[in-house]
Amino acid sequence: MLKFFKAIIFIMLMVLLVFGVSYLWKALPIISGYGAKNLCSCVYVANRLPESVIDKELGNFPFTLGSFEVDTSDSSAYGSVWGFAKIKAIYRKGIGCTLVSEISEEEVRGQDIHVPKHKVLQDSVLWPLGNAAVYKDSSMDLKAVNQVLDEAFEETDPEKPKNTRALVVVHHGKIVAEKYASGFQINTPQLGWSMTKSVTNALVGLLVKDGKLNIHDPAPLASWAGSDPRRKITLDHLLRMSSGLEWEEVYTGPSTATNMLFSKGNMGEYASSFPLVKQPDEEWYYSSGTSNIISMIVRDATGKDYYNFVHNRLLNKIGMTSAVIEPDASGTFVGSSYMYATPRDWAKFGLLYLNDGVWGEERILPDGWVEYSSTVTPTAKEGNYGAHFWTNADPEGRPGERYYPSAPTDMYSMNGFEGQRVFILPSQDMVIVRMGQNKRGNFDFDALLKGVLAAINE
Known part of the structure; x- marks a missing residue:
């Protein structure tokens, strides 16, 4: 025995x-x-x-x-x-860094990728059309706002470092306050991580406006054609994280998400290879894989004009002169995770959505696109997700228990790993950008929102 x-x-x-x-x-x-x-x-x-x-x-x-x-x-x-x-x-240059994965370095370096130059903004012209910022707003207590920003940078608990790197507050279309950590300046591009997903949303909106994509049609992927059960998946399902595709959005070790981001040469192709495990629209499940499937669809829809399209139709159009979206080894932008931009430029993107997709006198995004993007997905029972934007509605059956209780229910946001945020508050005509590097729970976003909103005198 x-x-x-x-x-x-x-x-x-x-x-x-x-x-x-x-x-x-x-x-x-x-x-x-x-x-x-x-x-x-x-x-x-x-x-x-x-x-x-x-x-x-x-x-x-x-x-x-x-x-x-x-x-x-x-x-x-x-x-x-x-x-x-x-x-x-x-x-x-112009497209940032790419991991050499599954495709040879020689082939990657030989890709014909040319992005247009960003226009130069004038220092004498007021932001967002230029670089000048005048911190005046009679409708806000600016001293109180700056105190809130100071507190967001103050390290009060060594066990829970905030590591805030930048904060920008925009009210009525103007920067009213901003602050940066040591080593990070106004012109330092910072990684948005999953805030990039919202930029991918905008690219789809542009193609919808052009009549090249319909979000309610089956997603145009050859590998899903014919009798393939994934043929039922639409772009709407992908944007709303309700595709039903098998996926594992886990970052504590090897998973489909980490394997895609750090091992795969063609991320969209890899993500699209997984089978259905739920029916489309049956369950909400956050998936960076679906964002890269969408990014692959955007590339297919624009063809040879792909790189010019992304920069000239969106980034250059709203003056995001610092923005760099990085591609995978296949040359497709990593629409789930890899965009760098200065906090001010992230604020410009938020301002585009705050203004219902209009920039100046020009409608950039189709009419109704912002409302669609910021409307809660029915399968997101916590009331916290739209179409590649996070929402702030109350959870189903639990009024008042939303994630940011101090902010209004019409607020929606771009959220990224380690505490990247662009908050868009239509009822306050406000955009708040916070960049940093903190573990989940180390930074009190609701306190930030509560403090800034309390400074409004209107």
């Missing part, structure tokens, strides 16, 4: 060892890829020092297991773990 139990224990230990080795082997490329990509982008796009990036972005477990370095000879960065899973990210 003793021999029997010893044999069982030995088998269990071997199974755990095999499982552990397998898990670790899957995790190593994720650690390497995350580090290489972020180091590359922060250095070459955001113009930060490598030492600062390695300390701040890569200074916590599990990234402390890795080794990361930049190579200025070819504008690249590398990541590896104990010498294994070495991954390279390369920088190309």
